[in-house]
Amino acid sequence: MAAALSAIAPGRVWKFGDDINTDLMLPGPLLQAPPSEQVRAVFAANRPGWVDLVRQGDIIVGGRNFGTGSSRPAARSLRNLGLGALLADSINGLFFRNAVNFGFLALTCPGIDRAFEEGDTAEISLADWTARNRETGATLPIRPVPATLLTLMTGGGIYPVLEADRLIAPDIAQAEGAR
């Protein structure tokens, strides 16, 4: 597993700064909307039009306290947008849990906000737990994620596990989190 995981594709960086909250990623009025609708509203309040600029595999670089706020499935929307990963100086624990359970790679990397400009390319290695700025060569240590959590994070989240254990029914109506 570790070998496959070490190969995260390099991604173009978008920067968002400190204290980015979940309401900005998933506004309250859309809490009961289908995931395909929720994804259109990511950062609509603070960065309108951004969702149309994102490409598959892009990476968000955040500052301190990324994902502060609600239990709402904001991490699912970031995953559904096709983002490759989040790197942040620090990550709210509840946002991190949702990232684990919805299968979105969210990594704590102190100092990352200062080490990147928007548009730089980030190279992530989960083999040696580093993030590297391809433009500047700056390399920072990523805080390792426990193996059990990393398996969920990179393996589609917790729903497939709960389905396999026959604890929840298979999702027939919609492939969960479909675009």
Next chain:
Amino acid sequence: MGHAWCERKCIDCISRFAAAANGRMLSGMGMTIAEKILARASGVAKIAPGDLAVVKVDLSVMIDLSFSRSSWREVLKVHDPDKVAVVFDHEVPAATRESAAMHARGREFVRRFGIRRFHDVGPDQGISHVVVAENAYALPGTVMACSDSHTCSAGALNCVARGLGAPDLLYAITTGKTWFLVGETVRYDLTGRLAPGVSTKDLFLHIAQEYGDHANQNIEFGGPALAHLSIDARRTLTTMGAELSAEFATFEPDEVLIDYIKTRNPAPFEPQYPDADAAYARRETIALDRLEPLVALPDKVVRNAVPVGEVAGEPIQQAFIGSCANGTIEDIAEAARVLAGRKVSPGVRLIVTPGSQRIFAAAVRAGYVQTLLDAGAVVTPATCGACFGGHMGVLGPGETCITASTRNFKGRMGDITARIYMASPATVAASAAAGHIAHPGRV
């Protein structure tokens, strides 16, 4: 700054090296309240920062949004229905057809699995964190989970309680377990007494301003001031722990708490105190008498508060008092005290939402509701309602609101161009009467 990660950079080593890296010796070092509760719940002798604790969950609370179309998955098995409570709170009574359907799914779940602790629309209706406290569903020394971020509220009851995501909660109710990445603990020792017109909401804003976020850390409250702080006042503080991004916000147990629990729930419990040699990331003393009313400016909570005087005079169109943090009987009493014999300013809507129907009834009996109605306030049924921009007080474009609730994020209470200031119930009530942001002592 003491961020803990594995020095060996191996995947499995979630580790106790972290603590060593912070210059601490682990052997013989005692545990904080959160560490002790987690150790008991995971059946190990010792828990330390950096551990991945897998714990038995004593209480899982599902809310109406747990059954929303975008989150719900059909559950085939519940580990223990007696460890589950279902509390409809975000949109009660149903605000839309969508929320009515969500409630119907929840009722079907309750029926199918025989959940006994069920709070539907009606006399037992309330915001889940308020209902959990007023019934002492969460007992001191235990672990509680719920898929709402303000679950840390139950930390006032000496619980390790935190908000989980919807899938997390499905895991907890179907397996009886969850996991926590254990962080370091920051200890706040509270001394003295709050001045009249100053509340634990102001204390919270002071902490958010002075110390910033507490991401990946636990908060522990103790100190001699506890003797003067009711459980309601403590719960305002622990509820707002979510806004500090804390993992857990937990109070030391005392006589006030033990009496509170015993009058509400006959079940036995074992409160947890910190060890005398517990290791803290920081330890701060806060003198409550020195605090003054504060206001958080719009869009973010941490490091964004100013004394009321700095924004006094800012015109408002709406004032809101409610939520899991500020819908207590004490909050409503305080609003009534400030507004007694006064009128809400023309052009301002004052919306007051009690945290539970039980609180609503108590506020009616005490005369607070009449005082608020006479002043021109609208008093709504208990619901999360306006706090999350759900219903009964949603903001329109360009409006300014001052709120005694949980969050002031952009777009939180409605339109993204609305501005949300956040303060205590006294400051909000004083502002409603003045027509602009006003000091509670100087209307």
